[in-house]
Amino acid sequence: MAAQLRTRDYGRMLDLVVAVLEHEDLGSAWHLIARELLDSLGCDSATFSEVWIAEGTGSVRGWAPDALTEIVDGLVERRIMQGHPLLEYGLTEQAPVKITDICDDWRNTQWYREARRDFGVTQQVGVPLACEDGKMCVALVGRRGDFGDRDLAFLTRMQPVIQTMANHVYELRRLRSAVVPDVGSDLTPREATVLGLLAEGLTAAAIARRLTISPHTVNRHLERIYRKLGTNNRVSTLMVARQGGLVA
Incomplete structure (x- = not known):
């Protein structure tokens, strides 16, 4: 060939x-x-x-x-x-x-x-x-x-x-x-958006309404965010995200 x-x-x-x-x-x-x-x-x-x-x-x-x-x-x-x-x-x-x-x-x-x-x-x-x-x-x-x-x-x-x-x-x-700490460098723009809304205190259902997507899709984004940040729940995810400067 x-x-x-x-x-x-x-x-x-x-x-x-x-x-x-x-x-x-x-x-x-x-x-x-x-x-x-x-x-x-x-x-x-x-x-x-x-x-x-x-x-x-x-x-x-x-x-x-x-x-x-x-x-x-x-x-x-x-x-x-x-x-x-x-x-x-x-x-x-x-x-x-x-x-x-x-x-x-x-x-x-x-x-x-x-x-x-x-x-x-x-x-x-x-x-x-x-x-x-x-x-x-x-x-x-x-x-x-x-x-x-x-x-x-x-x-x-x-x-x-x-x-x-x-x-x-x-x-x-x-x-x-x-x-150099590079937490969240692999996050896609949509995942970063979901993370930002999560930091604002929105639930998965509220994020879904804000982005006009299904709650199931939001949860898939959250699963990927957890995996990429090395976390397994909302609290630890926001803690890591704040330490890495991903959210305010």
């Missing part, structure tokens, strides 16, 4: 590595990687997910091509409940794969209907990424139309690049955190 790649493909990979290494804003490093995948493959969407399958939860970042927030909210949980085939595949296999190759009835599934409705795509390719035990990480790109051999070859070559860049970002964040 590598013989099908062009010289400029390798050049773009090198440019991506340099861009991420020189990038100081860790929060948008994934956006650089997503933009490269979107541009190089002519894709319409790109997401990066971390999934704790045993817990039935996870986190996801997405672009199509602009940053997605509400559309990917709760996406991992839905895919776990729906039994998306990529979840099982990513635990045992490493090669990039078209969803139609692991799901014969792809076009009659709920995740196909959601992918077409939300992202405008009719085909997706999953790129598994190495994670610690108990967690599955995957990059998922999609577009309207099929992916050819050259596309899969490009993603196969890009896979270790994405993996290395992910490790670089995670390690750099860890090192910065060890030197």
